[in-house]
Structures are given as structure tokens and as C-alpha cells.
Amino acid sequence: MTTDSWKKVKEGKTEFEIIQDAERIYDASVFYNPKMTINRDVTLLMIETISKIQKKSLIFVDALAGTGVRSFRILNELSKTTIDHLFINDKNPKAVEIITKNIPTNEDNEKLEIIHSDALDLIYDFIKQKKPIDVIDIDPFGSPISFIEPSLNALKRNSGYLFATATDLQVLCGKYSEACFRIYNSYPTRHYLCHEVALRILLYNTIISAGRLGLEIIPIFSYHHEHFLRVKVKIEKSKEAANEQHKQIGFVTFCPHCSYHSTYIISENYETSICPICNNLLEKAGPLWLGKLYNRQYLIQMQKLLEDVELPTEKTISKLLETALDEIDDIPFFYDFPFVTRQSEKRGIKIQDIIDALIDAGFKASRTVFSPEGLKTSAKYEELTKLIKRF
Structure with a gap:
């Protein structure tokens, strides 16, 4: 075991220990970021929601677990029937050390399987073994793009769910537009629409990856909060639906001078470059997803569950769900x-x-x-x- 000092932390109802080997969290060998609590709170709500809608206990993969706080909260704070089995993985040996130290001593540890592996190697092993997986959570530091298609492939057997976080907002929100095109094959914007554009670029990449596998993507709850984007989608096996879904991929043009904007699908021949309102040059972002971001059935169930649970960011989530349910979701931007x-x-x-x-x-x-x-x-x-x- 390491000689580094340990620090007790509590998030939600779950206490755990982390290695304290740096003054700044981002300099730590395995960092715990309390600013991502809302990310984990929403994930807990969504997992409970999926279990109730699907009427089954779930097999969950925490592919980039870090300290393991997400997984330990899932085991400790959700209904005992929500999780059937939980794979908690990280390639960092110090992360595995932290996870091992925090293994629950009750019956929950029978549901937990700790793996020390590269996340992609783990996912490809699941594909090779044809292991049934219900949910894969990808929460990297930076872009999730390299994990998306393998994860979808691993999930298709069970028509499962993919959760993915992106924290590379300087790329997705236009500061490094060439890097965005290189990584996401799409151009972003620094316009006030930047966060919605960024989220729709991430969904576009998910849908294109799914299409190659003959899968339809159903966005159930995708949102932006402060320094990260989060997409939660369900997959269905249907080449026909995947073909139709590609008809909702396109571009947004917008005027930085008067706020006019317009969208068009990728198959349309749209050559207008001048704003029809103020005659200034239009800017363009995309390709990106122009379809819905939410599924009301899941959001309503999350809202109901929120009344019966205690979460650190409960008020913020309540407002987020209320706004999403009231929002016109069939009109982008x-x-x-x-x-x-x-x-x-x-x-x-x-x-x-x-x-x-x-x-x-x-x-x-x-x-x-x-x-x-x-x-x-x-x-x-x-x-x-x-x-x-x-x-």
C-alpha cells in the first residue's frame, strides 16, 4: 500500500477515502472533483429511472472510475434491486488502490467487480465475450470520442444505454476550431449558441458511430453544466431507424450582428451566406444533430424520484428537469x-x-x-x- 496520506470525503450519503498527494485536485495522481457532484447526482437518478422503466436490475460499467465515488454512491444510495452487477475499472494503479480501500464490507461487495485495465481494452473484451451490458458510463478528462463507438458495440446486445461526458469545451466551444474539426469532424462556434452547438456536435458523433453499427440512438437527457457536457442515450437495433435518423443531421447558420439563425439538413443545398435581416455575413456550425435532446418519459420519472431522494445538488437538478420538460424540444437553438x-x-x-x-x-x-x-x-x-x- 502507498505511504501517501489519506483523506476522508463525503458526497451525498456516501463516505470514502482518497489519497491526498497534491495541494490542487488537478495535480493529484487520482483527483476527486467535487464540482462534478451534479454529474454523479444526475447519473444516480437516471440509473434508478432506467431500472424502473425497464423493470430489471442493471449491469453497469464504470469504465473510467477514478476514485470510484460514482460506483460507491450507486451501490450505497440506490435501491438494492437497481444494480445486478457493477464493473468498476481504471488503468491507474493508484485509482485501483483507492477503489480497493473503499470496497463496502456489506453484501453490496458481492455485486462489485474491480478491474485494472485500459478502458478500451475492457470494452473490447466485453465485445469479444458477448457480455450483456445495460449501461456504460464514460467520464474522461477531455473528449470521450475514442470510447463512443466501441461502447455502442458492447451495448448493442442488450439495447443498452451510453452515458458520456465531455470536458474539452475549449475545443467544442470554438476556441480551437481546427482541433474540433480534427476530433469531431465538425466546426463549432464562439457565438452565444456555443454550448448547444457543442452538445449537438457530440450527439452527431454518437449517432454517426451508431449508424455504422446499424443502431438507432434515442437521446434521453443531454445537457450542459458549467465546464462539462453530458449525453445520456438509449440504443436500439434498427438499420431503418438509423437511416431515418441521419436525416436530422445538418448545420446551423447564424448572424453574430442581429441574432438571426436558421437550420438546414445536410442533404439540402443551402448557399445563402448573407443575413436576410441585416445583410451581414452569416456564420455556420456543424455538422450537428438537429433532433430532440430529451425523452419525456425518463425526465418525468426522474422528477418523481427526485421527490423521494436526498441529493447534494437536488435544487439545481429540480430546476434543470423542470426547464427541460417545459422546453420546446422539437426546435433546435x-x-x-x-x-x-x-x-x-x-x-x-x-x-x-x-x-x-x-x-x-x-x-x-x-x-x-x-x-x-x-x-x-x-x-x-x-x-x-x-x-x-x-x-
Whole structure:
């Protein structure tokens, strides 16, 4: 065992120990990041939700486990019937040491299998062995792209679920656009739509990977929070559905001067490069996913479960779910309300008043999870600004 000092930590209802070998968490040999608590809280809710919807105990793979906090919370805080078996893996020997030290001493340890392996080697072993897997969680430091297609391949036997985190937001949000094209085969933006564009680029890559395997991807809950993106998707075996899904891949064009934006699918011949509102040059991002980000059945079940559990980030998750359920999910992208009102020379108007007025006028309208000042609507830009100017 290491001679490094150990520190006790508590997250949610779970206590565990970590090695304290650096002052900054990012310098530690295995770092525990408390800022990712919401990521783990949402994961716990989703796993319980999947178990209830599927009416089965789940086989779960924590492929890049780090300290193992996610897995230990799953075992400790969820219903005893939620998990059938849990694989907890990391290639870092110090991570495995931490995980081993925190093994529960009760009957839960019978469900736990600790593996010391490269994550890709582990996933390829599952594929080779045709092991039935229900959920694979990929939570790397940086991009998850290299893990996505192998994970989907490992999950197809059970029509399972993939959870993936991306923390390379400087790439996905346009600071390093060439790197984004190299890694994700897509161009990002630094426009206010950057986080939604980034999430849809990640989903586009997931859907393209699934299509090669003859799989359909069903996004059940994909979101952005602070410094990370998180996608949670279900897979189904259907080449026909995969073919149809590719018809929802395309581009978004937007004007950085007046906030006008428009989308078009990849098969359309769209040659307009001038904004129809202010005659400035349009910018373009993509290819990306233009379809839905949520599945209401899962979100409603998560909302119900949230009433009966205690989670550290419960209030934030409650607001996130409430906004997602109210959001128009069949229309991609939103308008930054302060930006649009400035362009319309109308300030001091409340966003909810405009949402209500749009609905009264027969349009769809809602807020969005991507921005507290974001407004989604089926109204065209000209119709939106015309309505704003009436106030």
C-alpha cells in the first residue's frame, strides 16, 4: 500500500477515502472533483429511472472510475434491486488502490467487480465475450470520442444505454476550431449558441458511430453544466431507424450582428451566406444533430424520484428537469433575449411576457436549459422582433 496520506470525503450519503498527494485536485495522481457532484447526482437518478422503466436490475460499467465515488454512491444510495452487477475499472494503479480501500464490507461487495485495465481494452473484451451490458458510463478528462463507438458495440446486445461526458469545451466551444474539426469532424462556434452547438456536435458523433453499427440512438437527457457536457442515450437495433435518423443531421447558420439563425439538413443545398435581416455575413456550425435532446418519459420519472431522494445538488437538478420538460424540444437553438431586445430597441421587457404573447399569437415558445436568458420559439426572427416592438 502507498505511504501517501489519506483523506476522508463525503458526497451525498456516501463516505470514502482518497489519497491526498497534491495541494490542487488537478495535480493529484487520482483527483476527486467535487464540482462534478451534479454529474454523479444526475447519473444516480437516471440509473434508478432506467431500472424502473425497464423493470430489471442493471449491469453497469464504470469504465473510467477514478476514485470510484460514482460506483460507491450507486451501490450505497440506490435501491438494492437497481444494480445486478457493477464493473468498476481504471488503468491507474493508484485509482485501483483507492477503489480497493473503499470496497463496502456489506453484501453490496458481492455485486462489485474491480478491474485494472485500459478502458478500451475492457470494452473490447466485453465485445469479444458477448457480455450483456445495460449501461456504460464514460467520464474522461477531455473528449470521450475514442470510447463512443466501441461502447455502442458492447451495448448493442442488450439495447443498452451510453452515458458520456465531455470536458474539452475549449475545443467544442470554438476556441480551437481546427482541433474540433480534427476530433469531431465538425466546426463549432464562439457565438452565444456555443454550448448547444457543442452538445449537438457530440450527439452527431454518437449517432454517426451508431449508424455504422446499424443502431438507432434515442437521446434521453443531454445537457450542459458549467465546464462539462453530458449525453445520456438509449440504443436500439434498427438499420431503418438509423437511416431515418441521419436525416436530422445538418448545420446551423447564424448572424453574430442581429441574432438571426436558421437550420438546414445536410442533404439540402443551402448557399445563402448573407443575413436576410441585416445583410451581414452569416456564420455556420456543424455538422450537428438537429433532433430532440430529451425523452419525456425518463425526465418525468426522474422528477418523481427526485421527490423521494436526498441529493447534494437536488435544487439545481429540480430546476434543470423542470426547464427541460417545459422546453420546446422539437426546435433546435434559441434566441438570447437581451440581445434581441437591444436589436429591437426595446429594453426592460420581461422574457416571460414575450413567451406568453408568442403563445397567445399561436406560436410555440419556452425557455431553454442552455441559458436563463434564452428564448425558444417557432416564430421566425421577423415575427419575434415585430411582436417585441409592440411592447
